[in-house]
Amino acid sequence: MTAPAAGGAELDIILGLFVLLLAAKVGEEAFRRLGQPGVVGELLGGFVVGPNALALVVPGETAKALGGLGVVVLLFAVGLETRTDDLLRVGRPAVLTAVLGVVLPMVVGVGYGLLLGEEVFTTVFIGLALAATSIGITSRVLADLGVLERRFSRVIIGAAVIDDVLALILIGIVSGVASGDLGIATLILVVAAVGFVGLGFAAARRARGLRREVFTWPLFADTPLVPAFLVMLGLAILAQWIGLAAIIGAFVAGLIVAETEAQDELEHEIRPLASIFAPFFFAVTGAQIDLTALLRPELAIAALVLAVLGVTAKVLGGVLGARELGRWGALAVGVGMAPRGEVGIVVVQLGLSLGLLSSDLFSAVLIAVVLTTVAAPVLLGTVIPRATLAEEAVAAGGGLDHDAACARAETR
Amino acid sequence: MTAPAAGGAELDIILGLFVLLLAAKVGEEAFRRLGQPGVVGELLGGFVVGPNALALVVPGETAKALGGLGVVVLLFAVGLETRTDDLLRVGRPAVLTAVLGVVLPMVVGVGYGLLLGEEVFTTVFIGLALAATSIGITSRVLADLGVLERRFSRVIIGAAVIDDVLALILIGIVSGVASGDLGIATLILVVAAVGFVGLGFAAARRARGLRREVFTWPLFADTPLVPAFLVMLGLAILAQWIGLAAIIGAFVAGLIVAETEAQDELEHEIRPLASIFAPFFFAVTGAQIDLTALLRPELAIAALVLAVLGVTAKVLGGVLGARELGRWGALAVGVGMAPRGEVGIVVVQLGLSLGLLSSDLFSAVLIAVVLTTVAAPVLLGTVIPRATLAEEAVAAGGGLDHDAACARAETR
Numbered sequence: 001m002t003a004p005a006a007g008g009a010e011l012d013i014i015l016g017l018f019v020l021l022l023a024a025k026v027g028e029e030a031f032r033r034l035g036q037p038g039v040v041g042e043l044l045g046g047f048v049v050g051p052n053a054l055a056l057v058v059p060g061e062t063a064k065a066l067g068g069l070g071v072v073v074l075l076f077a078v079g080l081e082t083r084t085d086d087l088l089r090v091g092r093p094a095v096l097t098a099v100l101g102v103v104l105p106m107v108v109g110v111g112y113g114l115l116l117g118e119e120v121f122t123t124v125f126i127g128l129a130l131a132a133t134s135i136g137i138t139s140r141v142l143a144d145l146g147v148l149e150r151r152f153s154r155v156i157i158g159a160a161v162i163d164d165v166l167a168l169i170l171i172g173i174v175s176g177v178a179s180g181d182l183g184i185a186t187l188i189l190v191v192a193a194v195g196f197v198g199l200g201f202a203a204a205r206r207a208r209g210l211r212r213e214v215f216t217w218p219l220f221a222d223t224p225l226v227p228a229f230l231v232m233l234g235l236a237i238l239a240q241w242i243g244l245a246a247i248i249g250a251f252v253a254g255l256i257v258a259e260t261e262a263q264d265e266l267e268h269e270i271r272p273l274a275s276i277f278a279p280f281f282f283a284v285t286g287a288q289i290d291l292t293a294l295l296r297p298e299l300a301i302a303a304l305v306l307a308v309l310g311v312t313a314k315v316l317g318g319v320l321g322a323r324e325l326g327r328w329g330a331l332a333v334g335v336g337m338a339p340r341g342e343v344g345i346v347v348v349q350l351g352l353s354l355g356l357l358s359s360d361l362f363s364a365v366l367i368a369v370v371l372t373t374v375a376a377p378v379l380l381g382t383v384i385p386r387a388t389l390a391e392e393a394v395a396a397g398g399g400l401d402h403d404a405a406c407a408r409a410e411t412r
Numbered sequence: 413m414t415a416p417a418a419g420g421a422e423l424d425i426i427l428g429l430f431v432l433l434l435a436a437k438v439g440e441e442a443f444r445r446l447g448q449p450g451v452v453g454e455l456l457g458g459f460v461v462g463p464n465a466l467a468l469v470v471p472g473e474t475a476k477a478l479g480g481l482g483v484v485v486l487l488f489a490v491g492l493e494t495r496t497d498d499l500l501r502v503g504r505p506a507v508l509t510a511v512l513g514v515v516l517p518m519v520v521g522v523g524y525g526l527l528l529g530e531e532v533f534t535t536v537f538i539g540l541a542l543a544a545t546s547i548g549i550t551s552r553v554l555a556d557l558g559v560l561e562r563r564f565s566r567v568i569i570g571a572a573v574i575d576d577v578l579a580l581i582l583i584g585i586v587s588g589v590a591s592g593d594l595g596i597a598t599l600i601l602v603v604a605a606v607g608f609v610g611l612g613f614a615a616a617r618r619a620r621g622l623r624r625e626v627f628t629w630p631l632f633a634d635t636p637l638v639p640a641f642l643v644m645l646g647l648a649i650l651a652q653w654i655g656l657a658a659i660i661g662a663f664v665a666g667l668i669v670a671e672t673e674a675q676d677e678l679e680h681e682i683r684p685l686a687s688i689f690a691p692f693f694f695a696v697t698g699a700q701i702d703l704t705a706l707l708r709p710e711l712a713i714a715a716l717v718l719a720v721l722g723v724t725a726k727v728l729g730g731v732l733g734a735r736e737l738g739r740w741g742a743l744a745v746g747v748g749m750a751p752r753g754e755v756g757i758v759v760v761q762l763g764l765s766l767g768l769l770s771s772d773l774f775s776a777v778l779i780a781v782v783l784t785t786v787a788a789p790v791l792l793g794t795v796i797p798r799a800t801l802a803e804e805a806v807a808a809g810g811g812l813d814h815d816a817a818c819a820r821a822e823t824r
Contacts, residue, residue: 012477013481014484014645014648014658015649017481021641021645022642025638061473062474062477065424066474066477066478068425068426069426072426223687225684225688226437229688230430233429233430233433237430246426269684270684271681271684272635272681272683273688275635276638276641276685279638
């Protein structure tokens with residue numbers, strides 16, 4: 001037995017947790033006062049105290065791991081508020097949005113790369129980095145604005161999960177082709193990824209109405225929290241083992257648990273965990289952003305162009321894919337799909353390690369990914385109130401044509 | 413921005429969290445079914461999956477840091493359930509118990525060491541390692557049995573805090589003398605340690621009736637949890653910076669917050685956090701126990717003798733120091749003071765690094781510290797129900813003599 005409560009490592013993490021959490025909350029406060037989504041303030045708060053600005057904290061492995069746990073808990077909480085019935089009801093726009101949201105950024109990325117005179121494989125990596133949606137940021141904004149139960153929110157969440165599966169498959173195929181090793185392994189990956197999400201969804205359907213006692217089996221637990229938490233960790237591990245993001249596993253776990261009778265209780269018990277660790281995740285992420293790279297003009301321009309192209313492609317994917325949600329709803333979906341995150345970064349790091357991306361191109365794509373992450377919540381803050389209004393108008397208008405109802409909502 | 417949600421380090425921690433938490437809950441289940449305190453099952457569950465047994469997980473820096481955070485949250489929760497009024501009411505027995513609980517183990521340790529023919533300084537380190545109480549284990553048992561509001565519980569908690577301050581001061585003096593460097597630094601240490609606990613207590617008295625809005629200042633937070641969590645982290649850092657255990661700072665933070673109007677709300681919100689991270693702490697601790705050292709007979713005997721002496725000295729300290737609580741209450745206090753933890757381990761590591769403890773003596777003292785930690789909750793499980801009964805009898809008997817009331821309770 002050594003001394004967990006007295007070691008230097010622990011002071012580091014408590015100190016890091018303190019500084020990052022404080023920065024996150026001060027940033028959130030400032031941004032909410034400005035009428036902006038708090039999560040952007042948390043990201044910038046982390047950036048300000050992080051190694052690229054004031055350097056008060058340098059997040060180590062532990063802080064990053066704790067942040068990773070935070071976003072896992074956040075997506076579990078989002079899953080807990082999502083019903084499979086609602087996802088099925090938005091199946092068509094979600095699938096369309098996901099497919100277009102992968103294809104269009106690929107086209108844009110490849111086109112831009114070819115214009116620059118890059119090799120085809122390099123351009124594919126640029127496209128792939130722009131194609132991967134990160135649902136962490138958007139789901140936080142949706143939860144903050146209290147619109148998780150809206151139709152456009154469900155389309156975004158469903159599309160983001162499908163998007164992650166598609167991106168994983170494409171990464172497998174592209175890196176297989178790039179390394180001349182496309183075969184059984186890639187096939188297994190595809191089957192496992194589709195199977196995981198499919199089986200998870202089926203499990204959620206079967207879990208409907210499961211009694212609370214499943215979790216509080218004699219003596220095992222006083223509350224369903226710890227057993228449900230174990231399910232969350234287990235599926236996050238499984239998802240990551242397959243090659244999907246851990247957060248997809250956590251979301252699926254939330255979906256499953258949400259159908260049981262313990263849903264209400266768990267939704268209350270997971271909130272304190274999410275309220276501490278999710279802001280910590282965003283602050284840790286912010287601390288790792290190097291916005292100072294924007295001071296190099298040629299990098300800044302390339303990154304800005306890529307970011308604008310990337311956001312535009314995703315918005316277009318949403319507007320076309322979720323057309324049936326009306327103008328504002330479809331726009332909300334498109335903007336909601338815009339933030340790239342972990343997966344995009346994994347792609348560029350893979351491209352760098354395969355020698356397909358130059359150091360400058362790597363930096364430019366990386367900054368573009370970061371810019372989409374910071375820009376999306378700001379855009380969402382503008383679009384979502386209108387989309388909500390439009391959706392309410394449709395609901396009130398009953399048989400009205402969508403666009404007409406939205407127009408009516410706008411003129412209010 | 414790198415990829416917290418996709419890195420290998422994060423899979424490690426999620427996997428480690430999963431395995432250790434599962435082991436902890438299975439162990440807890442088994443021990444509660446056997447009528448034993450669940451925390452022993454959590455410790456043994458951690459040992460079984462840890463590197464000294466099945467080696468399914470090897471807790472790294474991150475797991476230890478997360479465990480350290482767990483025990484910080486646990487002590488904050490204990491502080492939240494403690495009122496300064498109640499602590500003041502048990503001032504005399506708590507101070508007596510703390511002083512005797514340091515002096516008697518010192519006497520026993522020095523005596524045993526001299527019998528073995530060790531040098532005086534070496535014997536002082538043995539005594540010091542036996543003197544430091546760790547409140548983590550006991551407070552968990554008290555919380556599990558729902559007796560935190562009992563008089564004996566308050567004496568234990570108050571005495572453990574004073575004990576930690578005394579132990580810190582003694583460690584400062586002893587290592588100062590050992591390294592021939594006793595001076596201003598030691599004096600500052602003493603003043604800072606006493607000052608921290610004293611000022612914390614005074615702050616708690618001043619915080620009485622503070623409105624909930626102190627924590628939920630406009631927009632800053634929807635719930636008081638995050639601001640209160642920041643207070644906890646801040647005082648934990650301050651305590652550790654002074655040289656006290658981080659958990660003392662967390663306990664003082666809990667004391668302060670407990671006097672405000674947010675107490676009730678926070679008590680509910682901290683529970684989910686404690687229910688995940690406290691078992692994780694005990695499992696991580698268990699994973700670091702090397703019970704296999706007990707297979708070496710000469711080590712096992714030395715460790716057992718030291719453990720028995722150590723527990724006896726602490727029990728005696730409680731029985732004498734808390735005499736006014738009646739026979740069973742005083743016994744509960746003594747047993748509650750028995751588990752040693754981090755501080756004891758820090759002391760032996762210090763002794764080893766100063767060259768005052770041989771490797772074998774180091775191992776023996778370390779195992780003795782671990783044995784007190786595992787034995788105490790088992791003993792508490794037997795003593796506390798009787799102490800509770802006795803206390804109820806006293807309350808019912810009004811003016812009755814304590815021992816008479818206890819005798820009456822026993823004959824029920």
